[in-house]
Amino acid sequence: MAVVITVPICLLLAVAGLAMYGRAEALGDARTTRAEVGLSLRVQALVHQLQRERGLTNGLLGGEESFRTPLAATRKRVDTALRGMRHEPAVADVIQRHLRRLATIRAAVDKDTPADQDTPADQDTPADQDTPADQDTPADQDTPADQDTPADQDTPADQDTPADKGTPAGGDTAGTTYRVTVGTDTADRTATLAFYTTAVDALNAVDPVTETATRADRQLRDGLAALQELAAAKESVALERGLLNGVFAEGAFHGREYLTFTEVRATRVAALTRFRQVATAPQRAALKKAFGTKDAQRATAYENQAEGAADGSALRADVGTWWDAMTVLVDDLYAVQQSVGDDVRDRADRLSDEAELGLAAYLVAGTLMAALVAGLAAFASRSLTRPLGALAAAAHDVARHRLPASVARIQQSPQYQSAKDQSAQGQSAKHQSAKDQSAKDQSAQDQSAKHQSAQDQGEVLPPAEAPDDAEAQLLGGAAEIAEVAASLRQVERTALHLAAQQAGLRRNTTESLANLGRRNQNLVRRQLSLITRLERQELDPDALAELFELDHLATRMRRNAESLLVLAGQNPPRPTTAPADGLEVVQSAVAEVEQYRRVLIAAVEPVRVRGHAVADVAHLLAELVENGLNFSPPTEPVEVHGWYDTQDDTYCFAVVDHGIGMSEADKERARARLSESGEEALLTAPTRFLGHLVVGRLVHRLGEGAQVQLFDTPGGGLSALLVLPGRLLAPAQDRSATPPPPARPAVSALLNGFRAGVARAEARSTQGVSS
Structure with missing residues (x-):
């Protein structure tokens, strides 16, 4: 007995342990995914600010001096985002390799104006204030973990070499001090655009979310793919904004600028196509809305104008209008990107919560199972045979004595006999009515057959004979279990037969009352009609008095018939x-x-x-x-x-x-x-x-x-x-306005x-x- 109980219990505990281990592993993956998704969204926030800085820089190099002030504000937001990324291993190397010379590029752009001192003309006008898309989100703020610790300070080996310094002061590429002068050096517009584009492409290529964290959830995997494709499409739009910003400022394409323009547009179309394949319906609707605004249509008109200048002909376009329209489109795409990112983050949070709940449930179940195993192992041997024997005896008592006695007592009660008499009267009335109405004969016979079948099913079968006590002793526990099953089956049969009897009795009673009531009502109605005709024809007072008495008796009979219909639940008579x-x-x-x-x-x-x-x-x-x-x-x-x-x-x-x-x-x-x-x-x-x-x-x-x-x-x-x-x-009836009745x-x-x-x-x- 102990072996029979112990082996299955050990196997059950082993399965439960494996399940808890799997849940714990899933919880770890979910938490890692949630953190990696948050980092991916912060990288996209940095990319958004770099794209804006690239466009403003290219326009400034093209001769549009009105971009200098908003460029300064955008650089500050880029610096803030870079500080938040300094301690992230997944992106720190990309920043070190591709943004190391950011200070040099900025200094070359600012060679004519000290970057650390704003002139009155450089003060922010209301039009230069940050739009909602430019505000730092909570993901962009520096957390305590992002602050520099002593171990994070630059060591001598980390200092810029003379070749890397744009000024004698040099500077950390991820720091805040980029405002330096470069003497007479100048910045080439094409090279500057390529520098920013390379950095943005490198950041977009960063995928901090591991494949193992998303392979178990298709929705999360599709959301991350949609986020990446939308980032590529947004980069193409932002790159086009920066490229044409300089072209429109200068008035014509130069060098390979037109070829770059066509490649950027092709990249955008391909990225949007892939995005639509993995995005959800609301995400596709948001993207369609972003490309359907008036600013997007205005930007499309400028793009069509640029397409016609492939031969280097002069372009006459308002740079500010182009910048504003494309900036609205880029901001709208960034809003869609944030919405997709929120969906991905919510999905990761939901997976993490589900993993936590699942692990907690498995832990509770494992604890309860261990307690159950301990109790079962202690009392299994003595709590098996004795309860089964008592249960078999009780089941025999119910099946052979108590339940049949209850059925017999119900059948012998006055209420039961009265109901049976009423049912028999109802059947007799049906057969009598069949003589008068031949159309209802078959229906009455079918109903009678149904009632007879219900009564046959309701008959209590004689209980089975008890098994031999010696045989039960010989078989031991197996015989006791068999006795329990047989007794329970007997109890079930008896209870079902009793329920069938009661259901048939109630149905017969109701139908009998309804049929008797309807037939009596019809007969009394005909009788009253006949008496009324006799009363109208009779002139002898004595005979009329007798007819009045018959009328009264018939009226009382009609009320009794209607009472039967009321008890049977019929409609108003x-x-x-x-x-x-x-x-x-x-x-x-x-x-x-x-x-x-x-x-x-x-x-x-x-x-x-x-x-x-x-x-x-x-x-x-x-x-x-x-x-x-x-x-x-x-x-x-x-x-x-x-x-x-x-x-x-x-x-x-x-x-x-x-x-x-x-x-x-x-x-x-x-x-x-x-x-x-x-x-x-x-x-x-x-x-x-x-x-x-x-x-x-x-x-x-x-x-x-x-x-x-x-x-x-x-x-x-x-x-x-x-x-x-x-x-x-x-x-109340208006007697003055209503004519008297006949x-x-x-x-x-x-x-x-x-x-x-x-x-x-x-x-x-x-x-x-x-x-």
Whole structure:
């Protein structure tokens, strides 16, 4: 047993250790990538400033003296960026090799003006202020790690040789002191442009991000490739700006300048093509926007003008306008470059965070696994056999005794037998209806077959015989595990059969109620129509009284049929669209109860109930009045009141009886039944309280705001309050503006005639008995 447990656990721990090692390695790569991406963005910031200095320098050498002041500010930003790169091994060598003579070049450009002293004409004008693209970003600022330490000071071996010094003072190429004079030396425009271009190309070629750091993430790899291609395209645009800046300042191409111009444009097109292949859709959209500005279009016009001067013809162009337009384009490309760089940095940060979370999760999982292994190794031998034996015994008890007993108890309960009787009646009604409606015969048979199938599935199968104890002892643990599996299967079968029985029972109950209700309603409707025709044709008062009594009984039967439909969740049985007076609604409700003589219709304030709610309100009031009549003495009346609550914009009907009342516990249970509208309440509620469920479902059907409340009647009895919200009330009818409706017997008149006829019938019956 120990070997069986120990070997898999050791293998699991070994796999977990390898996984944690891989996560730790991934975390190291992610952190390295994040730092290298930050360095790459700082290099591009330095390149941007060098490109600007190159363009201004070339324009100044071409004769445009207005560039001298912004050139001085740009040199300061270049010096600041160079100081930040001094301690970066990936770029320090490039700076040392390609920017060592930067001070000499600058001094040659400034030979006529001391670079350390600004004349009044050299003061920055508002137009010369730094644009947002020229401001130092946080990545360009010197960090504490960038400050010179004693170990970073130049040693004698690092000092400039006489050949490297542009002045007697010399100077560090990455330092801040570049403003020196060079006597009568002059700077050649082509050589100066080549110097800056070589340095920018060398910096763009620096790729501090290692290949191993990006090979696992394609998105990061594509982002870095897009950043490099955009840097090449931006360099081409900036180089073109500087080249044509000098050409436009001098007025014509000289030497190889036109050939350089065409090569630069070809390089830009190729770089932009490669950029679009690896860039994302938002990045391509940003690039398109940068080349779609008015300044970019103006620069294109100048480029087209320069293309036509290949023969060395004179060029007449505003150097300042060309510089401004191209500077805006370069700055826009730099903004796109920064956006791409931000995307790459965000991706690197996300990979680093994911690696940290993954490593933390593996560490936590490894710790928990080690704790689990220790506990499992200590208690495995004694916690295996004994729990399985106890589990098998408990499973046998559930499968063979407790669960079958519960099923039998449910089947023998009165509620279960009543539901079965209702289901049988529903099936009988289906077969009876099939004789009258042949079109529904096949559907009824199919439904009956479904119910029979559900009952067959719900039958509880006899439990399997218990295995021989001696065989279980012989097989040991294997037999116990097999017993557990068999017992669980038996429990599952029993539970599923019970659930199938319950589902079939509920379905049969609901369908039976609905079918009985609909059929009874149709029969009663036909019966009422026939009685109405007989009442219109009959002239004998005695026979008319008998017909009135039949009419009353049929009306009560109709309410019972509608109650069945309500319990089955069917639609309103008597839809109407015309609003009705509140008094007519009350009279209609009273006409549907048995002991209507005991009902006293007290003050009912005028109100009109909307047509779609009339049937439900009348049915609801009839149920409440019937309940009050059943639970009050025969000599006590049941009162019906109605009033309008202006404060809450509701109308209230109160049904007041003076009977035996209800205890607080009974009232709480009644309120619960009035608030329940689900199928579970129908199946569990006692049959003598089904009227409460009918009321609850009718209130639920009336919608939000409708409610029934129970209160004690002063002096004994119970009062039921029906509250109707304002949305169920129709506006008051304007009797002066509305013509009177066609003459028809009013509800009250019909009710009075009905009562009179019943009274005569009862009197005649009494005389017959006495004689």
